[in-house]
Amino acid sequence: MAAAITTETGAWVGTVPFLAYTGVFLLLPTGIVVWNAFKGNTGHWTFANISALNTGLVRSAFTGSLELCVISSLIGAVLGALLAYAVASGNPDGVVRRLYLAGSGVLAQFGGVTLAFAFLAAIGPTSGFYFHAPWFYDFPWGIAVIYCYFQIPLMTLVFLPAIDGLRAQWREAAESLGGSTWQYWRHVGAPLLAPAFIGATLLLFANALSAFATIEAWEDQISYVVPQSISTSLISEVGLANVHEGDALAFGMIVLVVIVMSGYFLLQRRAARWQR
Amino acid sequence: MAAVNQPLGDLAADLTGPAATRRPSGLRASQRRRLNTFRYVAFTVFGLFFLLPLLAMVRFSLEGTTPGSWSVAAWTQIVSYPGPPPLLSSIEITLELAVITSAVMLLLVLPTMIWVQLRVQWFSRILEFICLLPLTIPAIVLVVGLAPIYNQIERYNVSALMLFWAYVILALPYAYRALAAGLAAVDARTLSEAARSLGARWPVVIFRVIVPNMVQAILNALLLTVALVLGEFTVAYLLSYVNLQTNLFEISRSSENAGVLFSASAATLAFAFILLMILSYAGRRLRRGRP
Numbered sequence: 001m002a003a004a005i006t007t008e009t010g011a012w013v014g015t016v017p018f019l020a021y022t023g024v025f026l027l028l029p030t031g032i033v034v035w036n037a038f039k040g041n042t043g044h045w046t047f048a049n050i051s052a053l054n055t056g057l058v059r060s061a062f063t064g065s066l067e068l069c070v071i072s073s074l075i076g077a078v079l080g081a082l083l084a085y086a087v088a089s090g091n092p093d094g095v096v097r098r099l100y101l102a103g104s105g106v107l108a109q110f111g112g113v114t115l116a117f118a119f120l121a122a123i124g125p126t127s128g129f130y131f132h133a134p135w136f137y138d139f140p141w142g143i144a145v146i147y148c149y150f151q152i153p154l155m156t157l158v159f160l161p162a163i164d165g166l167r168a169q170w171r172e173a174a175e176s177l178g179g180s181t182w183q184y185w186r187h188v189g190a191p192l193l194a195p196a197f198i199g200a201t202l203l204l205f206a207n208a209l210s211a212f213a214t215i216e217a218w219e220d221q222i223s224y225v226v227p228q229s230i231s232t233s234l235i236s237e238v239g240l241a242n243v244h245e246g247d248a249l250a251f252g253m254i255v256l257v258v259i260v261m262s263g264y265f266l267l268q269r270r271a272a273r274w275q276r
Numbered sequence: 277m278a279a280v281n282q283p284l285g286d287l288a289a290d291l292t293g294p295a296a297t298r299r300p301s302g303l304r305a306s307q308r309r310r311l312n313t314f315r316y317v318a319f320t321v322f323g324l325f326f327l328l329p330l331l332a333m334v335r336f337s338l339e340g341t342t343p344g345s346w347s348v349a350a351w352t353q354i355v356s357y358p359g360p361p362p363l364l365s366s367i368e369i370t371l372e373l374a375v376i377t378s379a380v381m382l383l384l385v386l387p388t389m390i391w392v393q394l395r396v397q398w399f400s401r402i403l404e405f406i407c408l409l410p411l412t413i414p415a416i417v418l419v420v421g422l423a424p425i426y427n428q429i430e431r432y433n434v435s436a437l438m439l440f441w442a443y444v445i446l447a448l449p450y451a452y453r454a455l456a457a458g459l460a461a462v463d464a465r466t467l468s469e470a471a472r473s474l475g476a477r478w479p480v481v482i483f484r485v486i487v488p489n490m491v492q493a494i495l496n497a498l499l500l501t502v503a504l505v506l507g508e509f510t511v512a513y514l515l516s517y518v519n520l521q522t523n524l525f526e527i528s529r530s531s532e533n534a535g536v537l538f539s540a541s542a543a544t545l546a547f548a549f550i551l552l553m554i555l556s557y558a559g560r561r562l563r564r565g566r567p
Contacts, residue, residue, distance in 0.1 A: 011395035018388040022406050025445045029421025086318035102552035110507035110548045112521045114541035121538055122332035129332035210414030213509035217525055227416040234514055250420040261412045
């Protein structure tokens with residue numbers, strides 16, 4: 001990017017290092033997954049990998065994933081929205097808000113396997129500090145409780161801007177026209193927040209779908225969800241009848257996540273209209 | 277001392293005299309009371325839900341050999357746990373990874389973002405799309421495609437530090453959003469035109485004019501990147517590298533109730549929490565500094 005590049009036509013050269021890096025470590029891996037999902041063991045194109053997914057084990061992993069995602073994202077969305085409202089209605093510079101937001105950031109994004117250990121310490125079936133929860137290892141409810149531990153904070157982080165966007169004047173307007181609190185939420189608040197709420201719920205769904213660390217630390221012997229199946233097929237690749245099973249599973253996840261996240265971005269754009 | 281006293285002052289204000297005075301929210305006194313009741317209940321219930329497991333973890337980390345006793349043995353074990361592999365070495369690796377990842381991420385993303393903002397505006401949508409893409413593609417999927425690439429890397433270098441190549445990608449969305457917020461607050465075009473008209477070359481414009489105006493955003497991006505690297509498990513685990521999280525995972529497999537498991541986990545979470553609190557307060561000081 002030296003002074004030699006002064007013409008507008010040559011300026012794009014400055015983006016080459018970035019494009020090269022993301023090309024090799026982001027776009028190429030994604031391409032490899034899609035490519036290999038349709039490659040046979042001997043190198044020909046095939047749909048065999050995809051149709052080979054139609055086995056009892058894989059089907060149960062996908063249903064397991066869906067169950068866990070639906071449960072944890074619905075509970076997380078409702079409770080997280082309540083917490084976001086409680087946080088938003090306080091002092092925007094207050095320490096309570098800071099504590100909750102920093103704590104939410106840690107739990108939602110950077111927890112990893114430690115979250116599972118925390119619950120093991122608290123309510124593990126043999127080692128629980130408060131009580132021994134016999135349902136701790138039940139799927140999906142036992143793990144859903146742990147998932148809420150990062151889903152609720154994520155919802156709080158994502159939904160807070162939408163609630164901050166609700167303006168006092170709208171409430172005053174509703175009141176001056178004789179509206180009750182219920183009517184305000186029913187006719188003003190809820191319709192305004194609905195796109196952001198549904199969008200955030202989709203984001204939580206995608207988040208639960210991709211989560212791997214926590215559930216692997218919770219139980220690594222049984223593949224309950226798709227990421228665990230991918231992990232199994234990746235680690236035990238030698239001796240598998242179908243070397244591209246992992247790629248096909250990963251491709252299935254890409255399809256699911258892309259559908260969900262497109263919904264999220266569309267709704268987010270609509271919700272952003274009121275967040276100025 | 278003001279900085280130390282400030283948070284407590286805020287705490288009192290936040291709990292006793294919320295919004296009505298600072299932020300007109302169009303509420304009558306009775307509604308305000310109901311809202312406050314709701315807030316206290318919510319903060320208590322959610323606070324307990326989030327804190328109780330963490331407290332249990334801390335309590336276990338402080339337990340001696342007999343149940344109910346107290347001991348700091350598990351905390352001293354963080355540096356002495358023999359492994360294999362030794363816990364301390366995996367902590368070192370993770371911290372080194374955090375430094376390398378932050379440095380590479382900044383060098384790669386920051387100049388590109390400024391350059392695009394100044395000279396290649398049409399590229400900004402593509403840049404944003406690529407940077408946010410890792411939010412959409414799960415790490416577990418990315419790692420399937422990364423495995424063949426890492427097979428090549430391992431021919432030249434088998435060190436776990438090579439994980440930084442993938443970690444930069446994972447940190448990309450967080451770093452991008454932090455930096456984009458900072459860049460939006462700087463009038464980059466005017467600054468660069470002023471600098472150029474005084475004869476500055478482009479590297480000078482980027483590194484000595486624009487970057488010093490974005491120190492806060494850069495700090496935010498660094499803190500988020502460090503927090504991400506500290507908590508990363510999926511990529512390291514599936515590519516069979518040892519970092520802090522995979523090491524903790526291995527310890528949990530071999531002895532489920534090892535005290536060091538809980539002390540090291542608590543320490544990691546506390547460290548990430550402190551990073552995010554610094555981020556939150558550093559941001560406020562900057563806002564106050566401006567009219």
